[in-house]
Amino acid sequence: MKTYNFSAGPGVMPEEVITTIKQEFENNERSHMSIVEISHRSKKFQNIIISAEQKLRQLMQIPDDYAVVFLQGGGSMQFEMMPLNFATQHQNIAVLDSGNFSKKAEEAARQIGKNTTILASTKDQHYQKLPTLPSNFDASAFDYLHIVTNSTIEGAAFHQANLPQTSGRLIADMSSNILAEPYNVSDFDAIFAGGQKNLGPAGVTVAIIKKSWLAEQDLTGVGPMMRYQNHIDKQSMYNTSPVFSVYALDLVLSWVIEQGGVAEMHRQNLEKSGKLYAYLDQSDFYTAPVEKTARSLTNIVFTTGNLERDKAIAQQAEAAGLFNLAGHRSVGGFRASLYNAQPAAAVDALIAFLQKVEQNA
């Protein structure tokens, strides 16, 4: 039976990438020189990490004033590194709370001694709408504004067209929709993304840093591993890179380029998610509760309105080869993650399954 994996991450990777990884281990089964056994300073790996940076630059059209670094620790580590490196003047960051990961970032900044202000939150609306930047927002009182472009758990997204317009600095957590839709990098002062959703396996995190802004910071007391500048100066080799994860990331980036880049991914993602939302919207049985203009292309959240029933249906889906459809444990319901590597056939299979359940209900 064909199986599909709707995990919110780590999640599905392109089949071609999995085949290449398999071949790497096949070819090096007895050489003692497979990708997990070579030095991060070997030529083979140096070429990989340089190539990965170049491909990401190409795919996102990253301007020269931005550095790209591959780090460890996931988005959660960025919740600390960003304020440590950039909340140095006012010691104060502004947050638009559009979901669980906005709150986590805000809490982490507070815990390391920064002041934080939640400018607006849609928590009371279960994050089914996007928070709006207050018209009286005074950017000059803050080091930066923090946003999450795509709320992995709740399924709302700031697309390029509805980004908050701030006169100040803007940092975005793009963990769950980087490369899924286009963003103008120059609209941001820093961007980060954990690898395990749209970029590759867990274990590598991408940070894109405006160098001229970083140069203004006083980093007294910040440890060497927490300083972006150290990683930039050593081209992401300040210490041992997570070699396998960067290798797999590089393969995924090649695959995205071969597919036609972010524009083509965006087209496919609009099509995949559009098909699913259209089905859910016409259904009397399921509801997709996120406001239409704010809907995520990558994490499609829906429910029958009965969390116990949702759970049973998600369980039942596994027998049909459809895995990991349960919503995040904090919210329940369903979540179908349609990252770049998710084939269109997965959406068709999902809709067919949901229809059958609806008909039998």
Next chain:
Amino acid sequence: MKTYNFSAGPGVMPEEVITTIKQEFENNERSHMSIVEISHRSKKFQNIIISAEQKLRQLMQIPDDYAVVFLQGGGSMQFEMMPLNFATQHQNIAVLDSGNFSKKAEEAARQIGKNTTILASTKDQHYQKLPTLPSNFDASAFDYLHIVTNSTIEGAAFHQANLPQTSGRLIADMSSNILAEPYNVSDFDAIFAGGQKNLGPAGVTVAIIKKSWLAEQDLTGVGPMMRYQNHIDKQSMYNTSPVFSVYALDLVLSWVIEQGGVAEMHRQNLEKSGKLYAYLDQSDFYTAPVEKTARSLTNIVFTTGNLERDKAIAQQAEAAGLFNLAGHRSVGGFRASLYNAQPAAAVDALIAFLQKVEQNA
């Protein structure tokens, strides 16, 4: 041609482990559910991470008062996490400087605002001896003493028999000889090791933490990802684990158990390194400069006394299938890393090659 990889890390892993990894990708080439695509919260991965912890506990006979966590960021991140979590009372750590990585740890602690004292250093002897704890050392003035059990670059080791005897707390960086020889965990208050030497691939770091000591700390201002307690409370799943690296680590731990555990690894490592040291010591052409009682079992450092010639010979070795024999770029010469997974045949091939060079010199 048979190839051998003497890289100091990431380095050779057991052939059986590489085969298992290959099979994992073979079996899941079309399932969208390979080890790099499954959620860190999936049952499959939960079982892996729990099993890895149990195996490490078994192998090192870790007492119940010690927590085991799997983290990211390598030893370098531990250079910051350890002082952040444990240098909280005196804000002062003592260091025995036995090589490059002792200095790095000391510098990182200083950079985050802690006081540091280098009690003794063998830098002037090119780290070919071990520093000795001064007889007037007053442990009560420091939060802890930091040591590196095995200097990966310079090749000197504090074996269990020559550990410094302190009445205070002791933290050890065991990155390059964990599981290569036995240590009494209860002689330490915390231990850490980057994965990419004796444990598996890069991208995972092990920390072993005395819980009762951690409970005494005031961690105001320390970020959530930098607190061991958060990782302990969530069984290393505070955020997304580096799934592949933990998976491969678990396979390596199984392999070590199958081989006969740390005692058997130690026996093999004594044999492998002993054979190489014996050859080098009897040779008039090569010198192993590290003092005999302090010699590393895992990183065997030697030279012909002429760094240019060493470089040429290391290059020549590649043609004979012997890779990564050049010493670290900071010291030159040769370094043959003989981690657990290094087969005895690699040492025989190396000695045969070195003999041939010597005969033709």
